[in-house]
Amino acid sequence: MRRIGTVIQRDLRLAWRHGSDSLTVVAFFVLTVTLFPFGLGPESNLLERTSAGILWVTALLASMLSLDRLFLADYEDGSLELLALTPTPLELLVIGKVVAHWLTTALPLMAAAPLLALLLHLPADGLVTLMVTLLLGTPTLSLIGAMGAALVLGARRGGVLLSLLVLPLAVPVLIFAVGAVDAAVQGLPSRGDLLILGGLLLAALPLAPLATVAGLRQAVQ
Amino acid sequence: MHSVPPIFLFRAERLACRRGGRLVFQGLDFELPEGGALLLLGPNGSGKSSLLRLLAGLLPADDGAVWWGEQRLSADREAHAGRLHYVGHQDGIKAALTAGENLLFWARLHDPAVTGVAPALAAFALTALADLPAKFLSAGQRRRLALARVLAAAAPLWLLDEPSVGLDRDGVARLESVIAEHRRLGGIVLLSTHTDLVLPDAQVLRLDDCAPRHALTPERWA
Numbered sequence: 001m002r003r004i005g006t007v008i009q010r011d012l013r014l015a016w017r018h019g020s021d022s023l024t025v026v027a028f029f030v031l032t033v034t035l036f037p038f039g040l041g042p043e044s045n046l047l048e049r050t051s052a053g054i055l056w057v058t059a060l061l062a063s064m065l066s067l068d069r070l071f072l073a074d075y076e077d078g079s080l081e082l083l084a085l086t087p088t089p090l091e092l093l094v095i096g097k098v099v100a101h102w103l104t105t106a107l108p109l110m111a112a113a114p115l116l117a118l119l120l121h122l123p124a125d126g127l128v129t130l131m132v133t134l135l136l137g138t139p140t141l142s143l144i145g146a147m148g149a150a151l152v153l154g155a156r157r158g159g160v161l162l163s164l165l166v167l168p169l170a171v172p173v174l175i176f177a178v179g180a181v182d183a184a185v186q187g188l189p190s191r192g193d194l195l196i197l198g199g200l201l202l203a204a205l206p207l208a209p210l211a212t213v214a215g216l217r218q219a220v221q
Numbered sequence: 222m223h224s225v226p227p228i229f230l231f232r233a234e235r236l237a238c239r240r241g242g243r244l245v246f247q248g249l250d251f252e253l254p255e256g257g258a259l260l261l262l263g264p265n266g267s268g269k270s271s272l273l274r275l276l277a278g279l280l281p282a283d284d285g286a287v288w289w290g291e292q293r294l295s296a297d298r299e300a301h302a303g304r305l306h307y308v309g310h311q312d313g314i315k316a317a318l319t320a321g322e323n324l325l326f327w328a329r330l331h332d333p334a335v336t337g338v339a340p341a342l343a344a345f346a347l348t349a350l351a352d353l354p355a356k357f358l359s360a361g362q363r364r365r366l367a368l369a370r371v372l373a374a375a376a377p378l379w380l381l382d383e384p385s386v387g388l389d390r391d392g393v394a395r396l397e398s399v400i401a402e403h404r405r406l407g408g409i410v411l412l413s414t415h416t417d418l419v420l421p422d423a424q425v426l427r428l429d430d431c432a433p434r435h436a437l438t439p440e441r442w443a
Contacts (some may be wrong), residue, residue, distance in 0.1 A: 002329075002333040003329070003333060005329055006326060006329045006333070007330075008323075010318070010326050012314075013317075013318065013322070014315060017318075018317060058330055077311055077312070077314065077315070078310070078311025078312060078313040079286075080311045081274075081279055081307070081309065081311075081313075082307070082327060083330070084279060085277055085278070085279070085302045085305065085307050086299075086302055086303070086330040086331060087303030087331065088299065089299055093330075093417060099302075110259070124435055181319050220279055221274075221279065221280055221281075
């Protein structure tokens with residue numbers, strides 16, 4: 001466990017000193033969401049109905065932005081093969097890297113989300129549910145993304161390939177997250193959708209690191 | 222019920238390695254006792270790096286087996302990783318972290334309660350650079366930092382891929398004395414080199430002797 005902490009600490013420190021990666025993600029999220037009222041017109045009914053979808057689709061695309069950096073830097077400077085040569089199972093170290101990635105990209109998104117929700121006229125009932133869906137859904141996205149990032153290591157134009165691989169897998173998260181927020185806005189129970197989101201996270205937590213490690217081991221051969 | 226302890230701690234039998242469909246070497250054997258050293262020699266492309274990566278467990282062997290005592294390498298990957306240090310061509314150094322932070326990170330992954338960072342920095346004359354971001358280190362200093370990893374957390378098996386590249390005369394001398402001390406304490410070293418490193422009574426393995434036969438006798442030589 002302490003070794004996972006070591007990895008998280010290092011990645012957070014690196015993210016802090018580089019800075020730009022997290023900022024890019026949040027800036028993309030904020031800018032893109034702000035464009036929608038201009039594109040759709042200021043009609044509050046329309047924005048209200050689409051706000052959950054807009055926020056989630058944009059958050060999904062924003063989280064794609066930083067994914068290809070997740071293992072690439074470690075792969076290029078040889079850190080990855082050294083990570084594969086520690087007494088700790090690589091799966092645990094991968095979880096550490098995913099946690100650090102989530103803290104540096106998804107958490108800033110969640111901090112920006114309430115303000116943007118206000119901008120899109122999301123009703124207050126929906127806001128709490130939106131935050132819960134982000135809390136349950138973004139870790140799943142990070143885990144699925146890590147899987148894709150490991151698979152495309154060493155491939156040219158990895159970023160495009162990564163989106164092709166990961167976006168289809170992220171669709172269930174999108175469907176149930178937006179479903180939950182819509183239900184809450186209409187005064188219906190959103191518990192079922194939230195439970196499914198939680199279930200997706202619980203399934204991804206053990207499975208995605210296994211696939212990720214398989215991809216990483218292939219990459220360091 | 223006393224079993225005779227194995228004389229050779231680290232050994233390989235009939236190892237073969239295939240890279241990109243091409244057989245790089247085959248029928249490679251060695252046996253190393255405690256304190257043993259194996260010097261890998263051979264021209265470029267003869268498989269020195271591949272052999273070291275294979276012994277580290279990064280590459281699967283095409284044939285043959287590697288043994289540590291009574292345990293096969295493939296039986297427990299993490300246990301094997303815990304007893305070795307591998308220094309490859311890439312040094313795994315993050316430019317944004319200081320030299321000390323870089324070293325501490327790798328040492329902690331091997332041993333969370335590590336205390337050997339300061340002595341390891343001192344052994345490679347890096348103490349004064351410990352708080353300097355690694356992006357300001359020269360190529361030789363980066364090499365020293367990568368080598369300091371093997372001292373920061375103890376491990377009996379060192380796999381060093383051309384460790385002397387980029388080192389000045391002082392660096393090479395420090396490396397030699399560090400290796401000598403490691404062997405005195407019973408550690409094992411395998412290294413590849415093109416320069417003259419002084420390794421007293423080291424075994425020598427010539428990789429070109431293990432090259433696949435068809436590569437040595439194609440029709441055009443006949």
